[in-house]
Amino acid sequence: MLSKKLSFFLLLAPFVASAPAGSLEQRQGIDTSTHCGQWDTILAGQYTLFLDQWGKDNANSGQSCANFVSLSGTNVAWKNSWTWSGGNGVKSYTNVNLNANLNRQLSNVNRIPASWSWSQSTQGSIVSNVAYDLFTSSRSGGSNENEIMVWLANFNAGPISFNWGADGKPIPVASNLSIAGHSWNLYIGSNGANQVYSFLPTSGTVGNFNGDLNLFLRYLTQNQGLSTSQFLTTVQGGTEATSGTATITSSTFSVSIA
Template sequence: MFSKKLTAILLLAPFVFAAPVEDVGKRQSVDTSQHCGQWDTVTAGQYTMYLDQWGKDNASSGQSCANVVSLSGTNLAWQNTWTWQGGSGVKSYTNINLNANLNKQLSAIQNIDAAWSWSQTTSGSIVANVAYDLFTSSSAGGSNQNEIMIWLANFNAGPISSQYNSDGTPKPVASNISIAGHTWNLYSGSNGANNVFSFLLTSGTAQSFSGDLNLFLKYLTSSQTLSTSQYLTTVQGGSEATSGTAVLTSSTYSVTIA
């Protein structure tokens, strides 16, 4: 009798203990506390959250705070709360920086799959954008030479431009470009250190973006002055905040390079 019971227990044991293992590793443990320091960083999987408040000293008051909500695979959920008063120019670019598969020549990149679903609440009028920010260099890990911005939203801000219309608004170097399911105008200029290419939506916002960021690079290498021999050194996404108060909530943020 004893041996029969023991045999039955041993036969059932693998099924009893194997079942809960299925979801282990899908949701990863990360620092979800709020950070507000000017140069605070939080590492989460293949990403680093940067509280890049480089223009903070130009404001009379304010700060940017952010926290990671969760990480599941390559999908990061995060939130950024910011408020800035006074001064001029961008105060912060709290962003999610990709740390994987960078420093490839543009000619060797097959795709940069990106997905970003976000929402934003504001208090009064704000000046800001929600944008991807990419940099390229002439060498792997070298100094930045070109900046490529892809604006998913423009809130009373404006791109860097070398050309302006008679009414003082930036003038695009190319218009009505169809990429990744949206229509864009392209602006070009210099920030004093880098050539800057900025893709802005012709209208509205893209609060649920899903597409290949490499298509924007391919457009610039085929139709503008960006060389395929350049190396992709940086891929980030966040909000350039100038003034006002807002809460940016990103329920989905994912970038992978192949």
Template sequence: MGLSGATSGSDCASISSTSGNNIAWTTTWNWVGGTGVKSFTNIQLNAGINQKLSAISTIPSTWNWEQTSSGTVVADVAFDMFTSTSAGSSATNEIMIWLANFNAGPISSSYNSAGQPNPVATGISLAGHTWNLYTGSNGANAVWSFLPSTSGTTITSFSGDIMTFFTYLIQHEGLSSSQFLTTLQAGKRRLLVPLPSPPLHIA
């Protein structure tokens, strides 16, 4: 997804601490050149998934993170989830909740005259924040992306129920509640990072 096109780069992650359901880690990374996603260091939930969305009542999540960097960073910080028609099968849908957008942008089926993606819904109130929703295709599956409604907003402290985002899509966007949640990840996707070593701290 762009890794081979990078002029140079690396990504190194390490676990800082674990306690009960809490985990903290740090990532130091540096990518130069090319296009596309270079890396996506993330924490993945394995317990309780591969169930139909209709069988899941709540997915509580708290995520606190910070970044130090210099220069222009092209990346996003997001929850990244996939659903499919059966447990463990190929993805049908990708659902993302962007907490930060660093010079990147969501997949969209349409763009305005300035080349900016057009949201399919705006001002959606979920998990204590207000979101715009974008939809499109990555060539393999449908993609829904929730981004903060106010451009440039970075949510460094998130606490909410991820299931409310699925419920919104079921009620308003035609996502089937019989889809299986097969993947739930949270991390940072690097598209192009021209300067070295901006560590990401996530707890």
């Protein structure tokens, strides 16, 4: 005769097997409350939402607030509202950071499939960007040495660059690069700690990105001297905000490393 516990399990099994996709995730839940702390972090699946307001003290006033909206598999929806006034430089980089399969040498990274659909509302003029941000190091888990940015939008901001024209605009080291279904200009410079490679759209914004971020790394290793022995330590996407007021809504955000 079956024990009571086993009988209960067999009675429950059909219900569990027929439960709709995502129901377990819904029972577990994620933190969808709004966070505004300077260094707040929120976990959801394989991601961390960072309230990285590292330049906050340079502003006369303002803050950045963000929250997760939903999580389905590896796809997360999230929102960030920010307002900054006064001061110089970037005030915040609110971002979603990948926590899985990092610290692999670039030679051992096959793909970094990523998708990001976002929209933004603003009040008046703003200075910001929307970008993926990747870092590499010469050792696993080591200090950042190279920063690779893939800008999906540039709102009156500008990339770090060694080369500048007489008009005060940065000069790309390569133009009209066809990578991951879009056209980009590449700028190279230094932030004082890292060599910075910035891919910017040749025109307009990329509100829907669906491609392989590893293609940008391969371009750099094949054409710009980035070593394939470097370790990929960070993969994240978010918005660098300098001044103004805006809300960015990401309905789809997914990234992984294969």
